[in-house]
Amino acid sequence: MQSEFVEQKQGESRSSSVTPDLASDKPVGNDLEGGQYYTGFLRRATQLLSRYGIETHGITPVPAEERIDTRWYQMFFVWFSANMNILTFSTGTVGPAFFSLGVNDSIIIIVVVDLVICLLPAFSAIFGPKLGTRTIVQARFSWGYFGAIIPAVLNVFSLQGFLILNCIVGGQALASLSSHLDDTLGIVIIAVVSLVVTFCGYRVIHWYESIAWIPNVIALITMLGVGYPQLRDNQSTPVSQATVAEVISFSSILTSSIISWCTVTPDYGVYHSPAASSARLFLYTYLAFFISSFAAAAPNVPVWNGGFNNSSSVGGLFYSVLLPTGAFGKILVTLVALTTPSACAPTMYTFSTSFMAVAPWFAGIPRWIYILISEAVLIPVAIIGAKKFYTTFVDILSTSPEYRDICHYRNVDPLVSDLIGYWSSVFAAIILTEHVLFRRASFSEDQYPIATWASYTLLPSGIPAVVAFACGCGALVPFMSQAWYVGPVARHGSGDVGVYVGFVVGAITYALARGFEKWWYKKMSKSDA
Numbered sequence: 001m002q003s004e005f006v007e008q009k010q011g012e013s014r015s016s017s018v019t020p021d022l023a024s025d026k027p028v029g030n031d032l033e034g035g036q037y038y039t040g041f042l043r044r045a046t047q048l049l050s051r052y053g054i055e056t057h058g059i060t061p062v063p064a065e066e067r068i069d070t071r072w073y074q075m076f077f078v079w080f081s082a083n084m085n086i087l088t089f090s091t092g093t094v095g096p097a098f099f100s101l102g103v104n105d106s107i108i109i110i111v112v113v114d115l116v117i118c119l120l121p122a123f124s125a126i127f128g129p130k131l132g133t134r135t136i137v138q139a140r141f142s143w144g145y146f147g148a149i150i151p152a153v154l155n156v157f158s159l160q161g162f163l164i165l166n167c168i169v170g171g172q173a174l175a176s177l178s179s180h181l182d183d184t185l186g187i188v189i190i191a192v193v194s195l196v197v198t199f200c201g202y203r204v205i206h207w208y209e210s211i212a213w214i215p216n217v218i219a220l221i222t223m224l225g226v227g228y229p230q231l232r233d234n235q236s237t238p239v240s241q242a243t244v245a246e247v248i249s250f251s252s253i254l255t256s257s258i259i260s261w262c263t264v265t266p267d268y269g270v271y272h273s274p275a276a277s278s279a280r281l282f283l284y285t286y287l288a289f290f291i292s293s294f295a296a297a298a299p300n301v302p303v304w305n306g307g308f309n310n311s312s313s314v315g316g317l318f319y320s321v322l323l324p325t326g327a328f329g330k331i332l333v334t335l336v337a338l339t340t341p342s343a344c345a346p347t348m349y350t351f352s353t354s355f356m357a358v359a360p361w362f363a364g365i366p367r368w369i370y371i372l373i374s375e376a377v378l379i380p381v382a383i384i385g386a387k388k389f390y391t392t393f394v395d396i397l398s399t400s401p402e403y404r405d406i407c408h409y410r411n412v413d414p415l416v417s418d419l420i421g422y423w424s425s426v427f428a429a430i431i432l433t434e435h436v437l438f439r440r441a442s443f444s445e446d447q448y449p450i451a452t453w454a455s456y457t458l459l460p461s462g463i464p465a466v467v468a469f470a471c472g473c474g475a476l477v478p479f480m481s482q483a484w485y486v487g488p489v490a491r492h493g494s495g496d497v498g499v500y501v502g503f504v505v506g507a508i509t510y511a512l513a514r515g516f517e518k519w520w521y522k523k524m525s526k527s528d529a
Contacts, residue, residue, distance in 0.1 A: 046366045055201020059356045059363055061450050062132035062270045069272045074206045075125060076284040078268050079261070081213040081342040083292035084220075086173055087166055088257075099246040109247060113254045114293040120428050121261040122286035126278050128269025130443035135266045135350065136357035137453055139427070142434035142510075144462020145455070148357065150469065151427050155263050155354040158420045160374060162260075163347045167191050167382045170340030177333060183386045186337070188379060194344035195375045198352075199368055202271055205345050212342035215335035220294075222332060223321050248495030249481060255499050256421025258289060262428040264350045274443070348374050419482070421499045426472035426506035430465050433507045438514055464513035472506030 050056045095106030127138050136155065140148045171186030197208045265285065322329030352370035356363045439447040452458035478487040481496035490496055 042366055042369075046368075049368060053203075054199065054368065055203065056366060056368070057201075058367055059134050059137050059353055061137060061453055064132065064274065067129060067132050067271055067273050070275070071206075072129075072272060072276045072280060072284060074210060075269055075272065075281060076288045077213065078206055078209040078346065079121070079125075079265070079285055079288035080292050081209040081216075081339070082346055083289060083343070084213050084216050085339055085342055086216075086336050087169055087340065087343050088292065095250050099242060099250045101242050101246070101250065105242065105247075106250070109251055110254060110293055113251045114258065114290050117255050117258045118286050118289040118293070120259055120432070121265045121289055122282045123432065124262040124428065125265035125269055125285040126281045127443075128266040129272040129274045129276065129281055130278065131266075131448055131450060132270050132274075133266065133450065133453065134270065134353045134357065135263055136354050138266055139431060140453060140459050140462075141439075141448055142430055142460065142462075142514075143465040144460045147462025147466045149359070150466065151263065151423075152354050152357045154423050154427075156351060156358065158260070158263075158423075159347045159351040159354065160377060162420065163194075163344055163351065163374065163378055164382045164385060166340060166344050166347065167194070167378055168386045170337055170344070171382065171386065173333065173337035173340065177330060177337075184383050187382045187386060190337070190340050190344065191375060191379045191382065193338065194341040194348055194378075195371065197341055197345040198348040199371050201367075202268070202349075205349060206268070208345065209342055212339040215332060216339055216342075219322070219332045219336050222325060222329070226321060226324055243493070245493045245495035248497055252421075252496045252499055256424075258293075259428060259499065259503075260420045260424040261289070262431070263354075263424055264346055267350050267353055268346065278443075348378075422476055422480075422502055423469075423473065425499045425503040426469050426476075429472065429503045429506035430468055430510045433510045434465075434514065437511055438518070461517065464510055464517050467513050468506050468510035471509040472502040475505040476502035 046056045095101040095109065101109070124135075127133065127135075131138055136148055136152045139151055143151065167187050167190050168183070170190035171183050171188075174186030174189060175181045175183045197205055269281065322332055325332075348371060351374050352367045355370045355373075356365070356367065435441060449458070476498035478489045479494065479496065479498040479501045480487045481490040481498075487498070490498075
């Protein structure tokens, strides 16, 4: 039996000239979104790439019979590698550098925040194997066909901006190795490696992520060994008392850096078997995010922060810290820099699937085309941005005036910003609320009739999601603390709690609006009868 909402929609669709066949294994609605209209060169090129093992599947849900990969441990490594890298290291420097937090305080905040917030991307990851749907396609079951265009567009711009910043940091890390290298060459190398991995598709990304973490873990252990004497001596060093606002703002940075993955994680389980329990899939992903969070805590070693003063990048920090280890340290820095694509590849891949979900016309273009588009934008913008308007990117994406200043001074990636975290938190709240309250926390066909994924008449209207999104984003504005805007509440010393306010308001508003919508449809259905 289908859900009440789908039944109502089915009743409405019967008055049209086309009667959807919900028993069919073909998507209802747009054949274009199933990639049925590849013609000419695109068709021939896609067929050729497919013969060579390149993934050519679009955003059509992967049927259960094709979700046969039982290597569920890959869901651990893909997120462990994506977060256990040079990009995550820069997050931890913010606590002691500008929020007056000591080593112990910073580590405690990181652990506590990650214990809670890592629950969200881990929960989102379950949808991939269970439903076989990409992030934005799955979002249609709460946002509706047209409403889902909003998170699709936001995800495209957010991920491409994040990708540019990641590439700049990776390029700078390579450039720190030798005076014969510069940022431009480093950026090109990182971008090309990311392109190769992502172009090949899902299975190659999982293979790459299964090994990319190795040099990073070795580097982290080595750095701990080098920095341990200073870390031990620093335990008793007195630090100024941090204010509540500083603690909250630092936690907000950490929250944003994690919660933004909610718009990405489902994409990396769509070919994995749904036979594994939800708890098992959740645990793999949760542990990946939580364990890798210690990479953010590592830079709180004071001597490492001092290394920033002698260079202009995170790569310089790595190089200065590992310098005592000689050639071994230099090799480690090279490997660490070359594994930057472990964060870039998932970002670029989901950029392509999100772009395809914006409109049927975009879905009619093969995935690999969007990878090339992303690369074409990435290289020139990252090269120019590293030299000309990197600070503009930071202004747009950073979390506070103080954080902006440190990023400008050190020329480091602010990692994931509150700006991306704001809308991602509301998005996650809507998806979670829909699944728990209105889909009975079940992944069954009754609750998620996947055959309706491309039918705007059979999917929810999306009005409650759009209303909740507008309310959530509107409610968080007074609580924002950004380089370009500080809300009236944040101005009075609350710190930046916008990401939390957006999540709570989004969840409550969506629950009320969606509940009212279902009540209204039930009432109308009875009156028609």
